[in-house]
Amino acid sequence: MHATDPVFRMGITEPTAIDPYKAQEGEGILVCKALFTGLLALDEDGRLAPATASSWHSDDTATVWTFTLRTDTVFSDGEPVTAHSFVRGWTRALDPAANTETAYHLAGVRSFRADSDDTLIVELAEPDVEFDLKTLQPIFSPVPSGTGPALDPSYNDMPIGNGPFVMAEPWRHGESIRLLRNDRWFGPTPQIAEVRIDILDPVTALDDEYERFLDGTYDYARIPPARTAEAAASDGFLEQEGAGLFYLIPFCHQAPMDSLDARRALSAAIDRQSLIDTYFHGSRTVAHSLLSPWFGEAHTPRGEFEDDWTTYDPERARAAALNAGLPPGSRVDFAYNTGAGHDDWVHALADGLRDVLGWAIKLIRTDARGLVDHRTSLAAAGFCRAGWACDYPTPDNMLFPLLHSSCTAPDADGTAHGDNEGRYVNPEFDALLAKARAATDPAERADAWRRADRTALADLALIPLWYRTDQRVHAADRIAGLRIDFDGNPTLTTVTSVTSSVTSRSTTR
Incomplete structure (x- = not known):
């Protein structure tokens, strides 16, 4: 222009x-x-x-x-x-x-x-x-x-x-x-x-x-992850933390991810920081919660907690895999979409799971529309790559559509028609979201969001990877x-x- x-x-x-x-x-x-x-x-x-x-x-x-x-x-x-x-x-x-x-x-x-x-x-x-x-x-x-x-x-x-x-x-x-x-x-x-x-x-x-x-x-343009350092050196580089998350969806409605131990093994076997350093030049923040720091400290879970499985721990991951009945050689599907800079890190994540757990990871590669069709189908098993950018600035738009039981709504053929594509259901989680929506006191509302986040993380309803960071050039x-x-x-x-x-x-x- x-x-x-x-x-x-x-x-x-x-x-x-x-x-x-x-x-x-x-x-x-x-x-x-x-x-x-x-x-x-x-x-x-x-x-x-x-x-x-x-x-x-x-x-x-x-x-x-x-x-x-x-x-x-x-x-x-x-x-x-x-x-x-x-x-x-x-x-x-x-x-x-x-x-x-x-x-x-x-x-x-x-x-x-x-x-x-x-x-x-x-x-x-x-x-x-x-x-x-x-x-x-x-x-x-x-x-x-x-x-x-x-x-x-x-x-x-x-x-x-x-x-x-x-x-x-x-x-x-x-x-x-x-x-x-x-x-x-x-x-x-x-x-x-x-x-x-x-x-x-x-x-x-x-x-x-x-x-x-x-x-x-x-x-104006987005930036391929491998060229982030090059772009960052230009006068037109723009960067901001976003209200969003990159994560894996475990399909909780059927084996093998219907097992909490299977989801624990998956999460603890991922070296998030290594992926960030290698494929994003260190320009992402490891996610240990579902709520981005963008929402502020008041909404974000604080510190470590007993059921936190988002830290890389190969030994703990292998023990959980055995508890889940998923020894080395077990087949686990991993679906992702190509064309948006995901291929390299997805392959590296899959290789890491093979190395740590010995699982036979089957990569299912498709385009963006094909990934939606896959993850909403009744046949979806294992897990898939996903990302979420909030439509409006409230934790409600992260937690409710992705995990509330009303948002899983499969039809007669079993195809999901809500954004809760992993088909997670937890009445305690639902109740916390209702409490947050009704709370006129901001501190009470923030506490409900934090507790809902902790509940979902304890269940590993989603496997957080890193928070959204928008990087562009103009x-x-x-x-x-x-x-x-x-x-x-x-x-x-x-x-x-x-x-x-x-x-x-x-x-x-």
């Missing part, structure tokens, strides 16, 4: 969806949040701020929430955005025919209605003092009156929203997505006039994205003002050209 060429160029892999009813991973959320503005937003410091809603509050029970909307916002086609627009969007997302994976964000909502054009009332089935944070997820977006059902491909590929950008043309699957600046957006006018997004081959995407940044094609010689947002994406509305930034500074002296 240059002052004379205000086009921002970048690459991503194919999103699952860019329509708010189903947008979920970073790529889809990037595009969806460029097209739609929800009730609330996060400011530069990560605090809730007004967006389409000018104010909001709950009653004393935290079960009835009222959002008062601005009266000066419109969709990109000129239709006013009202409380009815939000009711329409939420109703559309909850259509059973849509069967969307993101419906759990609305799971605690009993009803919602527009009391007037500028007043939205939401009633919850149970108290939730942090419900306002949940509205940051795209599923809570408004849609205009002409929007068809959730499964309408014309809208799926070219949504009409109320965000800072609009679709220039329908999504060209496997090729590109083009966005134009939305001159009807109520926020500050972005300097970027157009965003050109290439859709890259998932097998080579990370390397291709970085190489195209180096040759000047892209203004063309510092051409652009300024770019930050990494909460979702790990570039802040497109804050980007300015270096030339414009210099001119602006010189004219204000």
